[in-house]
Amino acid sequence: xxxxxxxxxxxxxxxxxxxxxxxxxxxxxxxxxxxxxxxxxxxxxxxxxxxxxxxxxxxxxxxxxxxxxxxxxxxxxxxxxxxxxxxxxxxxxxxxxxxxxxxxxxxxxxxxxxxxxxxxxxxxxxxxxxxxxxxxxxxxxxxxx
Amino acid sequence: xxxxxxxxxxxxxxxxxxxxxxxxxxxxxxxxxxxxxxxxxxxxxxxxxxxxxxxxxxxxxxxxxxxxxxxxxxxxxxxxxxxxxxxxxxxxxxxxxxxxxxxxxxxxxxxxxxxxxxxxxxxxxxxxxxxxxxxxxxxxxxxxxxxxxxxxxxxxxxxxxxxxxxxxxxxxxxxxxxxxxxxxxxxxxxxxxxxxxxxxxxxxxxxxxxxxxxxxxxxxxxxxxxxxxxxxxxxxxxxxxxxxxxxxxxxxxxxxxxxxxxxxxxxxxxxxxxxxxxxxxxxxxxxxxxxxxxxxxxxxxxxxxxxxxxxxxxxxxxxxxxxxxxxxxxxxxxxxxxxxxxxxxxxxxxxxxxxxxxxxxxxxxxxxxxxxxxxxxxxxxxxxxxxxxxxxxxxxxxxxxxxxxxxxxxxxxxxxxxxxxxxxxxxxxxxxxxxxxxxxxxx
Ligand SMILES: [Zn+2]
Numbered sequence: 001x002x003x004x005x006x007x008x009x010x011x012x013x014x015x016x017x018x019x020x021x022x023x024x025x026x027x028x029x030x031x032x033x034x035x036x037x038x039x040x041x042x043x044x045x046x047x048x049x050x051x052x053x054x055x056x057x058x059x060x061x062x063x064x065x066x067x068x069x070x071x072x073x074x075x076x077x078x079x080x081x082x083x084x085x086x087x088x089x090x091x092x093x094x095x096x097x098x099x100x101x102x103x104x105x106x107x108x109x110x111x112x113x114x115x116x117x118x119x120x121x122x123x124x125x126x127x128x129x130x131x132x133x134x135x136x137x138x139x140x141x142x143x144x145x
Numbered sequence: 146x147x148x149x150x151x152x153x154x155x156x157x158x159x160x161x162x163x164x165x166x167x168x169x170x171x172x173x174x175x176x177x178x179x180x181x182x183x184x185x186x187x188x189x190x191x192x193x194x195x196x197x198x199x200x201x202x203x204x205x206x207x208x209x210x211x212x213x214x215x216x217x218x219x220x221x222x223x224x225x226x227x228x229x230x231x232x233x234x235x236x237x238x239x240x241x242x243x244x245x246x247x248x249x250x251x252x253x254x255x256x257x258x259x260x261x262x263x264x265x266x267x268x269x270x271x272x273x274x275x276x277x278x279x280x281x282x283x284x285x286x287x288x289x290x291x292x293x294x295x296x297x298x299x300x301x302x303x304x305x306x307x308x309x310x311x312x313x314x315x316x317x318x319x320x321x322x323x324x325x326x327x328x329x330x331x332x333x334x335x336x337x338x339x340x341x342x343x344x345x346x347x348x349x350x351x352x353x354x355x356x357x358x359x360x361x362x363x364x365x366x367x368x369x370x371x372x373x374x375x376x377x378x379x380x381x382x383x384x385x386x387x388x389x390x391x392x393x394x395x396x397x398x399x400x401x402x403x404x405x406x407x408x409x410x411x412x413x414x415x416x417x418x419x420x421x422x423x424x425x426x427x428x429x430x431x432x433x434x435x436x437x438x439x440x441x442x443x444x445x446x447x448x449x450x451x452x453x454x455x456x457x458x459x460x461x462x463x464x465x466x467x468x469x470x471x472x473x474x475x476x477x478x479x480x481x482x483x484x485x486x487x488x489x490x491x492x493x494x495x496x497x498x499x500x501x502x503x504x505x506x507x508x509x510x511x512x513x514x515x516x517x518x519x520x521x522x523x524x525x526x527x528x529x530x531x532x533x534x535x536x537x538x539x540x541x542x543x544x545x546x547x548x549x550x551x552x553x554x555x556x557x558x559x560x561x562x563x564x565x566x567x568x569x570x571x572x573x574x575x576x577x578x579x580x581x582x583x584x585x586x587x588x
Binding site for chain 1: 536
């Protein structure tokens with residue numbers, strides 16, 4: 001069931017100007033494409049989270065550029081109606097005791113909406129969503145969107 | 146060099162008669178040499194004659210070691226005031242070398258050496274190197290600065306004294322350091338602890354494993370304060386044994402190291418007398434109490450010093466050491482009397498902060514202390530780099546790590562401290578002395 005996870009790259013970032021430009025130029029050189037991107041801010045630091053088409057390469061490039069980087073398994077779900085479906089997903093997962101640590105949505109060039117969620121119990125979450133007929137993205141999907 | 150079999154361990158001594166001498170015999174030697182010293186400085190140094198006369202002490206008043214307390218202190222400022230050679234006790238024709246310490250906090254200080262002074266210095270380090278198992282067959286890479294600074298040449302002469310092969314590479318050019326370390330089979334490295342950490346980081350980036358790719362066994366680290374926790378980290382990361390070295394240019398340079406027991410630094414009693422005093426009152430403190438280190442040189446000819454205020458804070462230990470040496474030990478220096486920060490009336494040493502941080506695996510050893518005064522209130526903030534492995538993509542994990550560091554600091558310092566985790570590489574790496582404090586208080 002591993003293939004139904006998506007690798008998310010997270011970066012520790014102090015709120016310093018120039019950071020995002022550095023990331024963008026590092027990726028451009030390595031021809032890594034960003035699919036989804038969000039920043040969680042907390043006082044004097046932030047965490048940048050992103051889904052890219054080549055996570056291993058992105059990890060290496062960012063690490064070599066001196067960033068503090070980590071890789072996390074998250075779930076990607078294609079959505080028709082983001083707010084409504086998010087509530088449904090939270091409810092079905094909650095019943096199985098799975099908590100959503102955070103979620104963020106993004107829209108592709110083809111105007112499809114996707115939701116990325118991080119949960120505390122991946123295995124149960126995947127099984128539960130599968131039972132509900134909710135299909136999950138894999139890395140192949142991420143590369144092609 | 147003589148080898149002794151003590152329990153199961155072979156212990157080597159450079160000068161066993163002196164190093165294992167019973168303490169009372171050693172103190173007898175100190176008394177004799179002290180009496181000679183006060184005569185010598187009184188007759189050879191106009192500075193000390195004046196100092197003694199002002200204090201109302203005559204050389205004949207000093208008969209026993211207790212009488213030492215009657216003598217006035219000597220301060221670094223005295224060396225500056227008498228720049229360049231006003232305190233020397235020998236004519237220039239007797240001098241074979243000068244070292245000059247940088248004048249970052251005032252005028253520079255000049256130390257002159259006679260031929261005997263150079264030899265006594267090398268002998269002191271020769272005993273020390275032997276006590277950590279460094280001798281013939283060892284390659285000692287001296288990555289301290291050579292030149293006016295005493296670190297490079299000091300270790301150089303000490304290593305030659307015991308027959309080690311010296312690689313006088315001096316500080317900097319880390320690529321070359323790592324290359325020659327591998328090619329020439331360096332077994333012992335002498336440098337500042339911060340430079341070693343920097344070197345270890347560079348080696349890691351280049352894929353060099355100290356244990357696999359080098360013959361490095363021993364590190365001699367000094368010229369800036371470091372901690373037990375830092376030792377553990379350095380030893381675990383590189384597989385070497387890390388030893389503290391002590392000395393200052395005014396006393397000659399690096400003179401003493403820990404022995405293999407890693408439990409204090411032996412100060413050779415036949416060459417120096419150690420006292421620990423209260424830095425405020427100047428009173429001598431009993432053995433085991435922390436205070437300011439004061440040293441009297443017994444053998445120096447060109448620039449002997451009486452009760453010289455070193456400015457380092459430490460503890461004296463006269464208990465016999467497991468290595469069999471009887472000479473008194475000073476325990477790890479926790480900081481400089483003048484580096485001590487007073488924050489909301491509480492004394493804080495950067496060394497204390499460092500030792501707390503070293504116990505927290507989620508953070509790196511690089512940190513910076515920021516002190517400020519906001520609304521008449523002193524504030525202290527620590528910036529520290531987060532360990533790559535400890536980084537979580539959850540905001541709460543990082544906030545709770547900041548809280549964990551803050552509460553660990555509070556329990557040791559008795560002070561609320563702000564903690565800010567910063568990115569790897571943010572805190573400046575220093576090749577020389579680490580500058581760990583930014584004090585923005587306008588007093
Ligand atoms: Zn010992």
